[in-house]
Amino acid sequence: MSTARDLVIVALDVAPNRPVTQGDLSLTLAGAEMIDLLRVEAVTIEGDRIVPRLAPSLDDPLLEHAAAQLVRDKPYESIEDWLWRRGRGLADAYVTFLEEEGLVARPRGSWIPFRSARPLPVESPARRRAEHRWAADETVLATLAAAVGMRDGVPEDAPVPDDAVQAVLTAVVGAVTELDAVRRRRAIEDAAFTNVWRGA
Numbered sequence: 001m002s003t004a005r006d007l008v009i010v011a012l013d014v015a016p017n018r019p020v021t022q023g024d025l026s027l028t029l030a031g032a033e034m035i036d037l038l039r040v041e042a043v044t045i046e047g048d049r050i051v052p053r054l055a056p057s058l059d060d061p062l063l064e065h066a067a068a069q070l071v072r073d074k075p076y077e078s079i080e081d082w083l084w085r086r087g088r089g090l091a092d093a094y095v096t097f098l099e100e101e102g103l104v105a106r107p108r109g110s111w112i113p114f115r116s117a118r119p120l121p122v123e124s125p126a127r128r129r130a131e132h133r134w135a136a137d138e139t140v141l142a143t144l145a146a147a148v149g150m151r152d153g154v155p156e157d158a159p160v161p162d163d164a165v166q167a168v169l170t171a172v173v174g175a176v177t178e179l180d181a182v183r184r185r186r187a188i189e190d191a192a193f194t195n196v197w198r199g200a
Helices: 003-013 022-039 061-068 079-086 090-100 125-135 139-147 163-198
Strands: 043-046 049-052
Touching (some): 003 022, 003 090, 003 125, 003 139, 022 061, 022 079, 022 090, 022 139, 022 163, 049 079, 061 090, 079 163, 125 139, 139 163
Antiparallel strands (some): 043 049
């Protein structure tokens, strides 16, 4: 089970401190995939660049797809560029895949429109693993969750990740912050346009 899968399950399973947007979650999932690729030594980080290595056998189709999308030509890709490129639509892709695997399901009923109902994790070893990491305040999962507003932060006594993982986590926080700034700027511009249109 990957960090990205655990993050999706937790995101669907807990009440966040603030609404989790698809864009924020997608960026964060791209970061989670990069951390998993680091852990299986499929990549290394040099400065802010992702340097591919020989890809190991990965028992995860989504992670295999992520590894296949790595830029293998110098000067390689920056972590930030990876987050924005790989993250596009990634949250939907994970939820759909977990539905197909039977790990999450949408409530059914005559009064619940099937496609509009929020999918929820089903009881499974995957859910128990994600719950265990969440309850244990595991540093990587906690930091990623905090980036999208699912929790306030990481415990002060949490172990410090190695430099490569920390570089990815820092890039994720920066990308989510940038996306939020873009949303706020667009909201202000839209409000100004509406006022002008109304003659305010």
